[in-house]
Structures are given as structure tokens and as C-alpha cells.
Amino acid sequence: MEKRIIGIYFSATDTTRKYVKSFAEAWSKDIDIEINLADNLSAQLPDITSEDLVIVAAPVYGGRLPSQVSSRLKELKGNQAKVIAMVVYGNRDYDDALLELTDILSDADFEVIGAGAFIGQHSIFPKVASSRPDNKDLSALSNFANECLRVIETDKKGELKIKGNRPYKKAVGVPLHPSGDPEVCNRCGKCVEKCPVYAIKVEEPYLSDDSICISCGRCIYVCPKHTRRYSGLKYKMIGSVFTAAFSKRKEAEFNVI
Numbered sequence: 001m002e003k004r005i006i007g008i009y010f011s012a013t014d015t016t017r018k019y020v021k022s023f024a025e026a027w028s029k030d031i032d033i034e035i036n037l038a039d040n041l042s043a044q045l046p047d048i049t050s051e052d053l054v055i056v057a058a059p060v061y062g063g064r065l066p067s068q069v070s071s072r073l074k075e076l077k078g079n080q081a082k083v084i085a086m087v088v089y090g091n092r093d094y095d096d097a098l099l100e101l102t103d104i105l106s107d108a109d110f111e112v113i114g115a116g117a118f119i120g121q122h123s124i125f126p127k128v129a130s131s132r133p134d135n136k137d138l139s140a141l142s143n144f145a146n147e148c149l150r151v152i153e154t155d156k157k158g159e160l161k162i163k164g165n166r167p168y169k170k171a172v173g174v175p176l177h178p179s180g181d182p183e184v185c186n187r188c189g190k191c192v193e194k195c196p197v198y199a200i201k202v203e204e205p206y207l208s209d210d211s212i213c214i215s216c217g218r219c220i221y222v223c224p225k226h227t228r229r230y231s232g233l234k235y236k237m238i239g240s241v242f243t244a245a246f247s248k249r250k251e252a253e254f255n256v257i
């Protein structure tokens with residue numbers, strides 16, 4: 001397969017990134033053009049031709065795509081290229097996120113040949129789906145990649161069946177935001193630089209602007225002093241209820257045309 005592989009995704013804490021990378025590995029392919037919108041939400045999107053194979057992936061936030069991500073993806077021009085759509089969620093539910101993603105890609109003139117929802121450690125409540133993806137998840141991903149490859153090689157046409165409803169469920173933010181301890185923070189500025197929505201000020205890097213923060217957890221993930229975290233009574237209370245309710249293991253769901 002000599003086609004160009006393009007990976008476009010948003011991954012704040014690298015779980016979605018791991019799935020995209022592993023998908024290409026299952027094809028024994030390198031990704032020729034890779035864009036993580038969490039590195040730069042304003043990143044220039046590539047010109048896509050009908051000959052390209054594109055992988056588009058995003059984490060599920062509140063049963064939807066993160067709104068900043070969906071608005072960027074709507075700018076894509078698929079030019080009839082084949083695309084694989086993936087969402088990654090933290091074992092609660094993916095609700096309407098995969099339907100939303102495949103709708104955006106179809107509207108952008110892609111041919112969506114496969115769609116899947118995969119599970120990753122919950123980035124707000126890490127006891128949920130902890131250490132996922134594991135070998136079983138990666139083996140499911142590899143099966144999905146092989147099924148997609150078969151569709152490409154046979155140029156099969158068909159329809160996908162995706163779980164979800166239209167109109168999509170209402171997007172709601174999470175009322176929890178990370179912060180750090182000013183005594184531990186060494187003001188290195190990593191979180192300021194890496195926050196995709198610029199919610200952290202260089203003067204007070206141990207705080208977040210809660211009106212801007214999307215709770216993606218990237219500041220926690222990149223903090224070399226490990227001082228950024230979710231904390232407080234509200235977090236503990238929501239966390240224990242959430243962990244009790246959503247710890248029963250879910251498995252990947254995917255289908256191809």
C-alpha cells in the first residue's frame with residue numbers, strides 16, 4: 001500500500017495518540033503527516049487528496065467531541081479520501097461522539113470506511129479504566145485495522161451503523177479544574193506552553209482560568225513537578241461516585257462498511 005497516511009487527532013494526555021499510532025503500526029505503516037490538535041489548536045490542516053488514507057480521532061468529552069476539536073475538523077476537505085474515525089473514551093460511555101465525528105467527516109466529503117470507539121484510562125478519574133489501553137484493547141484495535149485494510153484493498157462500498165442520536169446530546173463542560181501548589185511549582189512554564197486553550201497564565205502557573213479551562217488534563221500530564229492535579233472535596237465526592245458507577249469493564253466497539 002503506497003498511499004500517504006495522515007493522522008489528525010486531539011490528544012491531551014496521549015491516550016488517543018497511542019490508539020492512532022497503534023492503528024498505523026497494525027498496518028506496518030508510518031504516519032506521513034501527523035497533527036495533534038492538542039499541541040496547537042490552530043494548526044494548519046493538510047490538503048487531502050482522494051489518494052490519501054486518513055485517520056481522525058478524538059477523545060469523548062461529555063458524550064460529545066470537544067467543541068474546539070469539532071469546529072477544526074469541520075474545516076477539513078476530504079476530497080473523497082477514505083477515512084477511519086475513532087473516538088476514545090474513559091469507560092463511561094461515548095454517547096453521540098462517534099456519530100458526531102462520522103457526520104462531520106461525511107459532510108467534509110470523506111468516505112468513512114470504518115468507525116470505532118475504544119477505551120482509555122479516564123483522564124479525570126484515573127482509577128476508571130486505569131492502564132488502558134491494555135493488550136486486549138490493542139488486539140481489538142489491530143482487528144479493526146485489518147478489517148479496514150480489507151475494505152481498502154477490495155474498494156468495498158457500503159454503509160456504517162453508528163450508535164448515537166441526532167440531535168446530539170447537549171454539550172456540558174466539567175465543573176472540575178486542575179491546579180498546583182505554589183510551594184512546589186517551580187514556574188517552569190511547561191503547563192503554560194502546553195495548555196491547548198491558554199487557560200494558564202505565566203505569572204501564576206499553579207492556577208487555571210476556570211472560565212477557559214476545558215479540563216483536558218494536559219497540564220497535569222506535562223507538569224515535571226507533579227504538582228498540578230484535581231483536588232478538593234467536590235472532586236473527591238464526584239470521583240468516588242463516578243468510580244463506583246463506571247468501573248465495570250467495557251470493550252471496544254467498531255465496524256467497517
Ligand SMILES: Cc1cc2nc3c(=O)[nH]c(=O)nc-3n(C[C@H](O)[C@H](O)[C@H](O)COP(=O)(O)O)c2cc1C
Nearest residue numbers: 012013015016059061062063090092093120122123
Ligand atoms: C472534560 C472531559 C470529559 C470527559 N467525558 C467523558 C465521557 O463523556 N465519557 C467517557 O467515558 N469518558 C470521558 N472522558 C475521559 C476521556 O474521554 C478519556 O480519558 C480519553 O482517553 C482521554 O484522551 P486523551 O488521553 O487522548 O486526552 C472525559 C475526559 C475529560 C477530560
